[in-house]
Amino acid sequence: MAKKKTEQKKWPEKWHEVNPGCMVFAAGSAANYKTGSWKSQRPLTDNAKCIKCGICYIFCPEACIQEVKDGFFEANLDYCKGCGICAHECWPGAIVMREEEE
Amino acid sequence: MGKRIGMEVAIAAAEAVALCNIDVAAVYPITPQSHIAEHMADIIHDGRIDAEFITVESEHSAISACAGASAAGARAYTATSSQGLMLMHEILPIVSAMRLPICMANANRAVSGPLNIWNDHGDIMPQRDSGWICLFTENGQEAIDLSIMSFKIAEDPEVMLPCVVNIDGFQLTHMIEPLELPSQAEVAKFLPPRKPFAQLHPDNPISMGCFAMPDTYTETVKAKETALINSKKIITRVFSEWAKRFGRKYNVVETYRTKGADTLMLTMGSMGETAATAVDEMRKAGKKVGLVKLRLWRPFPVEELKAAIKECKTLIVMDRAISTGGAGGPVATDIKSLLYGDKTRPRILNVIAGLGGRDLTVEDFVAMFEMAKKKKDETYELYGVRE
Amino acid sequence: MNSVQNFEIFAPKLIDRKEYISAGHRACQGCGEVLALRHILKALGDDVVVANATGCMEIISSGYPQTAWEVPYVHVAFENAAAVGSGVEAALKALRRKGRIADRDVKTIAVAGDGGTADIGLQALSGAMERGHDMIFFCLDNEAYMNTGIQRSSATPFMAATTTSPAGKAIPGQRTQKKNVPEIMVAHKVPYVATACPSYPIDLINKVKKAKEVKGPAYVHVFSMCPTGWRCASEITIKMGRLAVETGVFPLYEVENGKYRLTMEVPGKLRPVGDYLKPQGRFRHLGPSDIEKVQAQVIREWEILLNKVECMQPW
Numbered sequence A: 001m002a003k004k005k006t007e008q009k010k011w012p013e014k015w016h017e018v019n020p021g022c023m024v025f026a027a028g029s030a031a032n033y034k035t036g037s038w039k040s041q042r043p044l045t046d047n048a049k050c051i052k053c054g055i056c057y058i059f060c061p062e063a064c065i066q067e068v069k070d071g072f073f074e075a076n077l078d079y080c081k082g083c084g085i086c087a088h089e090c091w092p093g094a095i096v097m098r099e100e101e102e
Numbered sequence B: 001m002g003k004r005i006g007m008e009v010a011i012a013a014a015e016a017v018a019l020c021n022i023d024v025a026a027v028y029p030i031t032p033q034s035h036i037a038e039h040m041a042d043i044i045h046d047g048r049i050d051a052e053f054i055t056v057e058s059e060h061s062a063i064s065a066c067a068g069a070s071a072a073g074a075r076a077y078t079a080t081s082s083q084g085l086m087l088m089h090e091i092l093p094i095v096s097a098m099r100l101p102i103c104m105a106n107a108n109r110a111v112s113g114p115l116n117i118w119n120d121h122g123d124i125m126p127q128r129d130s131g132w133i134c135l136f137t138e139n140g141q142e143a144i145d146l147s148i149m150s151f152k153i154a155e156d157p158e159v160m161l162p163c164v165v166n167i168d169g170f171q172l173t174h175m176i177e178p179l180e181l182p183s184q185a186e187v188a189k190f191l192p193p194r195k196p197f198a199q200l201h202p203d204n205p206i207s208m209g210c211f212a213m214p215d216t217y218t219e220t221v222k223a224k225e226t227a228l229i230n231s232k233k234i235i236t237r238v239f240s241e242w243a244k245r246f247g248r249k250y251n252v253v254e255t256y257r258t259k260g261a262d263t264l265m266l267t268m269g270s271m272g273e274t275a276a277t278a279v280d281e282m283r284k285a286g287k288k289v290g291l292v293k294l295r296l297w298r299p300f301p302v303e304e305l306k307a308a309i310k311e312c313k314t315l316i317v318m319d320r321a322i323s324t325g326g327a328g329g330p331v332a333t334d335i336k337s338l339l340y341g342d343k344t345r346p347r348i349l350n351v352i353a354g355l356g357g358r359d360l361t362v363e364d365f366v367a368m369f370e371m372a373k374k375k376k377d378e379t380y381e382l383y384g385v386r387e
Numbered sequence C: 001m002n003s004v005q006n007f008e009i010f011a012p013k014l015i016d017r018k019e020y021i022s023a024g025h026r027a028c029q030g031c032g033e034v035l036a037l038r039h040i041l042k043a044l045g046d047d048v049v050v051a052n053a054t055g056c057m058e059i060i061s062s063g064y065p066q067t068a069w070e071v072p073y074v075h076v077a078f079e080n081a082a083a084v085g086s087g088v089e090a091a092l093k094a095l096r097r098k099g100r101i102a103d104r105d106v107k108t109i110a111v112a113g114d115g116g117t118a119d120i121g122l123q124a125l126s127g128a129m130e131r132g133h134d135m136i137f138f139c140l141d142n143e144a145y146m147n148t149g150i151q152r153s154s155a156t157p158f159m160a161a162t163t164t165s166p167a168g169k170a171i172p173g174q175r176t177q178k179k180n181v182p183e184i185m186v187a188h189k190v191p192y193v194a195t196a197c198p199s200y201p202i203d204l205i206n207k208v209k210k211a212k213e214v215k216g217p218a219y220v221h222v223f224s225m226c227p228t229g230w231r232c233a234s235e236i237t238i239k240m241g242r243l244a245v246e247t248g249v250f251p252l253y254e255v256e257n258g259k260y261r262l263t264m265e266v267p268g269k270l271r272p273v274g275d276y277l278k279p280q281g282r283f284r285h286l287g288p289s290d291i292e293k294v295q296a297q298v299i300r301e302w303e304i305l306l307n308k309v310e311c312m313q314p315w
Helices: A055-059 A085-089 B009-018 B034-045 B059-071 B082-088 B092-097 B140-155 B184-190 B214-246 B271-284 B302-309 B330-339 B362-374 C032-044 C056-061 C081-097 C114-119 C122-131 C181-187 C201-213 C234-246 C288-311
Strands: A041-045 A065-067 A073-075 A095-099 B005-008 B024-027 B052-055 B076-080 B103-108 B133-136 B163-168 B176-179 B253-256 B263-267 B289-294 B296-298 B314-319 B347-352 C048-052 C073-075 C107-113 C135-141 C192-196 C218-223 C253-256 C259-262
Touching: A041 A073, A055 A065, A055 A073, A055 A085, A085 A095, A085 C234, B005 B009, B009 B034, B009 B103, B009 B140, B009 B163, B009 B176, B024 B034, B024 B059, B024 C081, B034 B052, B034 B076, B052 B059, B052 C081, B059 B076, B059 B082, B059 B092, B059 C073, B059 C081, B059 C122, B076 B082, B082 B103, B092 B214, B103 B140, B133 B140, B133 B214, B140 B163, B140 B176, B140 B184, B140 B214, B184 B214, B214 B296, B253 B271, B253 B302, B263 B271, B263 B302, B263 B362, B271 B289, B271 B362, B289 B302, B302 B330, B314 B330, B314 B362, B330 B347, B347 B362, C032 C056, C032 C107, C032 C135, C032 C201, C032 C218, C032 C234, C048 C081, C056 C107, C081 C107, C081 C122, C081 C135, C107 C114, C114 C122, C114 C135, C122 C135, C122 C181, C135 C201, C181 C192, C181 C218, C192 C201, C201 C218, C201 C253, C218 C234, C259 C288
Parallel strands: B024 B052, B024 B076, B076 B103, B103 B163, B133 B163, B263 B289, B263 B314, B314 B347, C048 C073, C048 C107, C107 C135, C135 C218, C192 C218
Antiparallel strands: A041 A095, A065 A073, B005 B176, B133 B296, B253 B289, C192 C253, C253 C259
């Protein structure tokens, strides 16, 4: 049975608007919440050092590092929580973490 | 009118469910439900129906497996009793909140402690707030008919709530009665395969059982409450359809010789038959008494009950369970609450009896009517307790 | 059998690029568990149904009205992931047979934390595995009840400090050894049992793919590094997983029909366990003699495992 994949929920809902059983029909709708505000430091990549291995992509728990043009990798700062794993795991040290205040 | 054959009620209940095109049955045995579980196993192992039979390792897993199955779109069934139902307790409100139309038979049995395997309603009463539709049967034919109807009621798109059919343990489950099973073709016409509102399948990925913050929980309570209250409409409608197809009419509140009665007794479950015999005896002796039988316990059929008792002066409410430390029996407590705001209401006498399988005879019911005449206060009576 | 040092540089490019858990989930910074889940789902693809127990993964992903899941997902309660999964599996089987759903394989998986697996969930897990459902059970083991605030579980390692096994003056942390659930699964004759760690993603993915192929029960125990609960810096999450493997604290192996096989190569001796314990605040109170005790136990368990690898024959 086909159900609309995306649904715009206006908030707060009245009781008859709440989906039955608190089902959520919009798969992946958590992406509406930008966790990027959590970070106190952000990753900065020096593409000159990047060897395009994809390790940062593999180890990001947020799945916010994605491959961009020319095979480099970039963190989506809307979601990046600044955990520092990518910088720590990057072999050539192409990624460094910088404090948000800087 | 079809052919009636002698059948044990538990067996008949399993046979009835087998007519319902169930997809998954997850059962764990407990006396006195075990004959339902065993016969279900026989039916499936003989290949008579196409369903998955999960011999789970506990009742908690039985209801959990049914939840998973129902969430995946299956018509799911289980059966239990007493301690098993208590073990399911955690999951019952979850299943109703998730709007999963699971159907269950409960072979009413006293709850430990002390351990007691015989009949009373102490197992279903603690579940009354769980959001399940709760029906009571009085005899084997009702056990068959309500078991089949429960699927239709539960799965109705305006209901989508789980449903439990109570069958008094031993008193009813183990009785052999002349019973009529509808044919498979008739049931198939009455009950098509389940069409779930939503189901777990990658063709349409959804998330079920999400958690709710304080800003939403109250609204979910209202939604569930409204669904349960409204289900009475659908229950009544299904009862009417059943009457048309099979000639047996059920009501959410049954009345027996209530016309002109100044004292009425209210019962639930199989004791109604014995109470009816007592009413007949007393009527023969010229006493103006009658019987009200509550078939639907949740949602509570307020209007129908009030209509049934509006002329009587005294209402004896039979409870086969107690709310320990509270106001007496659960049924009497509910009725008193519901009548509280009414300008005129009968005097209500709560009698708690038949606990732990203690037999209730015609003489007992006659004695209760006598006691009702004499009793001055409105405290509850724990009938027959040896003091 | 490559440890990460011999990691093929091109392998990351072969990983399924689709994300099955969307960003925007509320896991802690540096959460090893959600990383493990991310790769488990990549290994399985679209045709799964997930039955999840109450716990970290459930809370960070499924707060109404949002969900991070891109695959069908159900959560019921804490102790019944395996039972709910059993019901899903049975339903999918019956419905497919009756032609009410598409005629193709859809794998049921149950996902629970160490509490929902080894403690409150053990009964349901045992029942489901014994009944032989076509289902993979994933234990995401962060070694405590992390979601409720770091209380101990039977998977909490010896001497680790948690809020219910604190490093007190009289009793220094967890008093018992970690419960060995993979062994329990082998005793259930589960056809495929494996341990995995997201610091070794290709190994994890391969094991999940193997588990998927089993037409019956499979169990994967996934080490889930938790910087929040283990009190270590979030950026060393992956390193902690590596250290756990290299010190022998969490060996990587698989058991196929009773035959044990290491899936890691540990050069020479095991790394000293102190390397693994020192960066973690939950082991901060351990003195040199405590570390010796832990080291002896790790070596003992390792030898027992090596023995099994050598001696156990397939059933």
